[in-house]
Amino acid sequence: MNADERWLMRASIEAAGYEQGKAVLRDVRLEVKPGERVGLLGPNGAGKSTVMKGLLGQLPYWKADVQWQAQPGKESAGQGSAMNSLLAYIPEQPILYERFTLWEHLQLAAAVCGISEAQLAERAEGLLNRFRLNHVRDDYPIKFSKGMQQKTMLVAAFLLEPALYLVDEPFIGLDPAAVMELLEALDEERARGAGVLLTTHVLDSAERLCDRFVLVHQGTAAASGTVADIRAAAGMPDGTPLFDCFHKLTKPMEAS
């Protein structure tokens, strides 16, 4: 199998929505390869978060074929799985439990995903130090600042060492140093072979960070591929920023 044929996850979303039979998303195809960063872009309400929720198994209406390449040492995930050893989700708004300390959040993630206590101690130590949270490990994260809460979610996700990261708006709520730490940590995970699917509105950053893109607009994929593919789809010359291509690709559809 050559490099182009290797993939981690393939999703072919026929229809998806928040009510049975009412699709807000149609005909979106995604593929994430090992070590790849794929940007899921689109204006507000385009359906980016719907894709994420569908992949996490949180949508009541989800007609999709999601395939996972077999991973050594990882359990196979069912179609539309929640967080497990294959998939980790970093939400835009931190999701925390008010009666758990930071350490207990990690303990729960580890216990549910089959990580032993020895592995938990080893992995968590490095992550808590990296994100400078070790001194508050026995505090309630619900009392943290928004940025520290987001870091708690990052630590919980990195702890699982999954095959794929779903990262929703990673640049919101984190200070520049924390964004750098997140990107470094994601790069290390990519070097291990993990893939990253991220949504963002910050197109300049997306252009620098992502290898490929899927542009979602009005509930369907308007364009996908590398920056060159997106430029070609938009009919823009070489060197055109992604921002202008995005504007071009979404404007006519809005007008129509």
Next chain:
Amino acid sequence: MKPGGGLTGSLRRSGSPIRLALSRCFVFWRKSASAWRMTLDWTVVLYLVLPALWVAGGMYADLFRHPPDWLGRVPEWAPAAILAVLMVRARLRTFAEYGDGLFLRASGKWVRGMAATGLAYTMAARLAVAGVATALLLPPLAATAGWGFGQGALLAAAAGFMGFVWTCARDAAERRWLGARRVLAVNALRAAFIAAWIPAARWLVGGDEPAAAVAFNAALAACSALLGWRRTMVSGTFAHELEAERQAYADNVGWVLMDTEKAPTPPAGRRPWVLRNPRPLLKRRSEPARIAELWLRSLLRDGAQTATLLRFACLGITAVWLPPLWLAAIAWIGMIALLALWLDGLWDRWLSERYMALFGWQEDVRREAGDVGRLLLLRPVGLAWCAVIGLHVGWMHGGLWWSAAALLPAVGYPLLGWINAAASRTLAARASRSSRKDAGKAT
């Protein structure tokens, strides 16, 4: 809620801080009443509330007709203590809302006007509560302690003013401290107020110096006015006022809405007070045991759930102590079944928390963790009830029968494990039937 209609709407439209605060006061009580109506529908009112009021009223009236012996033995300080407990539950109200932060809080006149209205409401509420409580206490005490109307009125007014002073002190303490310090400070202030109030109230109703008692009330009224005036001048109180309003609503409807989905109440401190040490509680370190331990920690940190569990345990002790022994055994089984059902409901609710729902749970791990978690609480409570039955046996028959206090828990230990396993099978079968039914409906 219809802001445009009715009395509330007309108050809002008229545009003054006093009217706005009053309209919010009406909305607050209407919302609280609506929440209570959800639980107290007409069947509950007809079959439970009205009979309970009828019986309670009859018992109260009987206190006058046939004063029981114990009424004469009620300590002199007891009425003052009852008033003190009512007093220190109160908080200062301002009827602030989140939307006020947009424009309204920029106007000093509106902020002061609404604060003054809230203070006046707080004072009126304190006087009304103290008045009603004293009016209920006065008749039986008039017969036994020889209290008169004048003494009762003086006591009620003093309790009302003192209650207002308490709300101002509590407000200042809650604005000054956060987290554990706040809880400690408010409870220390509560203790200090009760300690100061009880001797003052006893002196007040002693009846030796009526002029001094009136002067005392006048001084309390002046102190209340001064504190109220100072409070209207304080700035930077918006966040605290919002929190106080949220708490006031939660105090009103928390009990009736305890089984519904609601915004989580953040814990008081930065760190847990209960089971603060992260050291493992269980020797078994399998995944289900680790999850069950985390559930237990979170449950015991929830004050409301812990209080319900303690009440349940006390109710069980009464249920197994009072009846004959054969009935106590049946009561034990019934109470264990109820406890298992309640714990199962708590477990299901915990699993549906957003953080837990993030993860893909394996069915066998989830089921086993639920079994272990349930047994962690079922066993100690069940064994305590066993010990109570054993003590009852010893109390009734004496001699060697006292050994039942140790023997029954020894028998109960494996029995509770068996009951928990049976409960797991039954609950799993019920869940499976329910999911099949749901799947049938969906298709």
